[in-house]
Amino acid sequence: MSRILVVDDEESMRELLEIALGKDGYRITGAASGAQATELIDKGSFDLVISDIKMPDMSGVEVLRYVKQTDPGIPVIMVTAYASAETAVEALRLGAYDYLTKPFKIDELKANIRNALEKRRLKEEVVHLKRELKHKHGLDNMLGRSSKMLELFEHIRAVAVTNSTVLVTGESGTGKELVARAIHVGSPRVSEQFVSINCGAVPETLLESELFGHLKGSFTGATTNHKGLFEVAHRGTVFLDEIAEMSTTMQVKLLRVLQEKRIRRIGATEEREVDVRIIAATNKDLEQGVQDKTFREDLFYRLNVIPIHLSPLRDRRDDIPLLAEHFLVKARESMGKNITKIADEAMEILIHYDWPGNVRELENVIERAVALEVTGVILPERIPDKMREFSDASEIDDGSADDEVFPEEGVDFTERIASVEKQLLSSAMRQAGGVQTKAAKMLQMNLRSFRYLLQKYNLR
Ligand SMILES: Nc1ncnc2c1ncn2[C@@H]1O[C@H](COP(=O)(O)OP(=O)(O)OP(=O)(O)O)[C@@H](O)[C@H]1O
Ligand SMILES: [Mg+2]
Incomplete structure (x- = not known):
C-alpha cells in the first residue's frame, strides 16, 4: 500500500x-x-x-x-x-x-x-x-559467472588489499585494464590516483619524462617543470600497460625506481620518495621475452610478484550470455533503442564463435547489432557472417561428441557438467517464459530440485 x-x-x-x-x-x-x-x-x-x-x-x-x-x-x-x-x-x-x-x-x-x-x-x-548483478556476477565493472571468473574475483579481492606488484596477462580485450582498476578500487589506495600509461604508445624519448617528470630546461622542449606520473600517483596506483613494449634502456630505469622507491625528475639532482603500487599488463609472453633477451629478467621478477592471468573468452563461454546482455543494455541505453533481448539463435552463434578479440570484440559486435537492428530483438542476421561458420562447425563436432578434443591442460569435468546443467536450466526457463513449474516439467524434474539448481547457479 x-x-x-x-x-x-x-x-x-x-x-x-x-x-x-x-x-x-x-x-x-x-x-x-x-x-x-x-x-x-x-x-x-x-x-x-x-x-x-x-x-x-x-x-x-x-x-x-x-x-x-x-x-x-x-x-x-x-x-x-x-x-x-x-x-x-x-x-x-x-x-x-x-x-x-x-x-x-x-x-x-x-x-x-x-x-x-x-x-x-x-x-x-x-x-x-x-546491485544484485554486480554482487553476484561481478567485481567493480567486471562481470563474469564462469568458475574461472568467480575464482578470479576472489583472487583480486585478496590481492587488492596487499601492496604487492601485480602482473596481469591475457590476450587483447580480455579485461586486463579492468582488473587493474578493480585492484585499485578494492585497495586502501582507492582515494588516491590511479594513473595509467600505455608504454607502447608513448615514444621512447618521452616515456621517461612522462613517468618520472623533468625540470624546466632539462632538454629542448622542456619549457616548464613537469610532474611525472609516479609523483601524480603518490600513495595511489600506477598502471603500466603493454609493459613488453618498453625499451631495454627504460626497463633499467624502471627497475631502479622499483628497487629504491625513489624517482628523480630528468635534470634534477635530488630524488623524491614515492609510494606507489605498480600493476603492469601485457598480452605478450614475457617469459619468452626474457629468453629472447628483449625483456630483462630482473625486471620480470620484480613485476611478476603476483601474476594474474585472464583466460580468453572462448575458454569461459559461460560468460558470453551475461556479457552480451550487459553490452546490449549499455548499447541500447546510449542509442535510445528499445531492444529487449538477443534471439536464442543469435546467442547460439555468439556462444560458439572463438572470439580472437575477446570481450572487446563481443562488445563491438553487440554495439553494431544494436545499431543495425530494426526489430525489438537482436536477430541472427545482425551477427556478422564470418561468426556463423563457427556455429555450423561446432554442430558437426557435436554430432561426433565421442571425439572430444582435449586441450593440453585437460578439461575441467565438473565445470563442463555444470555448464551443461546451467545451459539446460536457462533454456528451459527462457522457453517457459520464466514460469518455474513449467520449466521444471520440461526437464522432468520436481520443483524442489529445480529450484535448488536455479539457486545453485544463481539463475533467476
Ligand atoms: N569481464 C568483463 N566485464 C565487463 N566488461 C568487460 C569485461 N572484460 C572486458 N570488458 C570490456 O572489454 C573491453 C576491453 O577490456 P580491457 O581494455 O580491460 O582489455 P585489455 O585486456 O586491457 O585489452 P588490450 O590488451 O587490447 O589492451 C573494455 O571495454 C572492457 O570494459
Ligand atoms: Mg588494455
Whole structure:
C-alpha cells in the first residue's frame, strides 16, 4: 500500500483527496501547513507527496525543496489554484513530478500518481537489479559467472588489499585494464590516483619524462617543470600497460625506481620518495621475452610478484550470455533503442564463435547489432557472417561428441557438467517464459530440485 502525504491549508481539499484516493487503496496522511509537512516527512516514509503551492506559512515550492533534500526519489506533484508559468517552471526545475491547476479532474491526478509511483518502482528495481548483478556476477565493472571468473574475483579481492606488484596477462580485450582498476578500487589506495600509461604508445624519448617528470630546461622542449606520473600517483596506483613494449634502456630505469622507491625528475639532482603500487599488463609472453633477451629478467621478477592471468573468452563461454546482455543494455541505453533481448539463435552463434578479440570484440559486435537492428530483438542476421561458420562447425563436432578434443591442460569435468546443467536450466526457463513449474516439467524434474539448481547457479 503506497503512502501519500497531502499538503494543503484547505481542509476541504485534504478531505476530498483522502476520500477519493483512499478508495484506490492509498494511505493518505494530511498536513495543514508546510511546517507540519516537513515534520511528517522527517518522521514518516512516504512514497509520494502532493502539495499545494500557496500556503500561509511556507510555500509548496519550499516543501518540494525539502522533500528533494530528504529523499530525491520521492515524486512530488504540485497543485495550485493560481497558475503561474514561473512557479510551474521553477517547480519542475526543482524536480517536481508534475504540476496541476485547480480545479483538476480527480482522474487526471490519479493517473499522475500511478505513473509517478510506477516510475519510482522501476527506478528502484533497476538499482536493485544492478546491485544484485554486480554482487553476484561481478567485481567493480567486471562481470563474469564462469568458475574461472568467480575464482578470479576472489583472487583480486585478496590481492587488492596487499601492496604487492601485480602482473596481469591475457590476450587483447580480455579485461586486463579492468582488473587493474578493480585492484585499485578494492585497495586502501582507492582515494588516491590511479594513473595509467600505455608504454607502447608513448615514444621512447618521452616515456621517461612522462613517468618520472623533468625540470624546466632539462632538454629542448622542456619549457616548464613537469610532474611525472609516479609523483601524480603518490600513495595511489600506477598502471603500466603493454609493459613488453618498453625499451631495454627504460626497463633499467624502471627497475631502479622499483628497487629504491625513489624517482628523480630528468635534470634534477635530488630524488623524491614515492609510494606507489605498480600493476603492469601485457598480452605478450614475457617469459619468452626474457629468453629472447628483449625483456630483462630482473625486471620480470620484480613485476611478476603476483601474476594474474585472464583466460580468453572462448575458454569461459559461460560468460558470453551475461556479457552480451550487459553490452546490449549499455548499447541500447546510449542509442535510445528499445531492444529487449538477443534471439536464442543469435546467442547460439555468439556462444560458439572463438572470439580472437575477446570481450572487446563481443562488445563491438553487440554495439553494431544494436545499431543495425530494426526489430525489438537482436536477430541472427545482425551477427556478422564470418561468426556463423563457427556455429555450423561446432554442430558437426557435436554430432561426433565421442571425439572430444582435449586441450593440453585437460578439461575441467565438473565445470563442463555444470555448464551443461546451467545451459539446460536457462533454456528451459527462457522457453517457459520464466514460469518455474513449467520449466521444471520440461526437464522432468520436481520443483524442489529445480529450484535448488536455479539457486545453485544463481539463475533467476
Ligand atoms: N569481464 C568483463 N566485464 C565487463 N566488461 C568487460 C569485461 N572484460 C572486458 N570488458 C570490456 O572489454 C573491453 C576491453 O577490456 P580491457 O581494455 O580491460 O582489455 P585489455 O585486456 O586491457 O585489452 P588490450 O590488451 O587490447 O589492451 C573494455 O571495454 C572492457 O570494459
Ligand atoms: Mg588494455
